[in-house]
Amino acid sequence: MAPDLNSLLPTSDDLPASFAQLPEYDRMLEEPGLTRVIRMYTRGDPELPTAAHASILVIIAVADSPAVAVSEFQTAESGWERLGYELRDATRTLGDDAVIGHSAGLFVGTDYPKEGALVHFRDGSVTATVQWVDNPGSATLDHAMEIARLIEARIGEDANLTESIGTGR
Numbered sequence: 001m002a003p004d005l006n007s008l009l010p011t012s013d014d015l016p017a018s019f020a021q022l023p024e025y026d027r028m029l030e031e032p033g034l035t036r037v038i039r040m041y042t043r044g045d046p047e048l049p050t051a052a053h054a055s056i057l058v059i060i061a062v063a064d065s066p067a068v069a070v071s072e073f074q075t076a077e078s079g080w081e082r083l084g085y086e087l088r089d090a091t092r093t094l095g096d097d098a099v100i101g102h103s104a105g106l107f108v109g110t111d112y113p114k115e116g117a118l119v120h121f122r123d124g125s126v127t128a129t130v131q132w133v134d135n136p137g138s139a140t141l142d143h144a145m146e147i148a149r150l151i152e153a154r155i156g157e158d159a160n161l162t163e164s165i166g167t168g169r
Helices: 066-082 141-157 159-165
Strands: 027-031 034-043 054-063 086-089 097-106 114-123 126-134
Touching: 054 066, 054 141, 066 086, 066 097, 066 114, 066 126, 097 141, 114 141, 126 141
Parallel strands: none
Antiparallel strands: 027 034, 034 054, 054 126, 086 097, 097 114, 114 126
């Protein structure tokens, strides 16, 4: 039985009450050896930076093997750095590989600049990213880490995931 990646994603009950899932932005992307699911949650207008706007982006990728997952982890890590995130190692905190970081350069030049907090980790054959974008000082690593830990726990609880691809441990 193929793993249900949606079972790893946060539900509306897992998020602050002011955030809503935007199903029109949900994506499932498949390529050889890897399946990715992308989900967006927002507070306020999803298209415009306003004082009330915030977003939570969650990306989960399940690979056919830990080696493919390591490659996915490294590629995504480089991508986040190119987008301006300053990342630091957090491997002892979460999963088999992990980085955490911030970006202060979001929506620069608007009346409502934002900053982002990012947690990106690999647990066996699963790679997950949580990006929380909010007003300066509001997007904390604690918020993003809380969601990442929820995903990590669900990875460990998902028997279909463990049986179909293994944990790589």
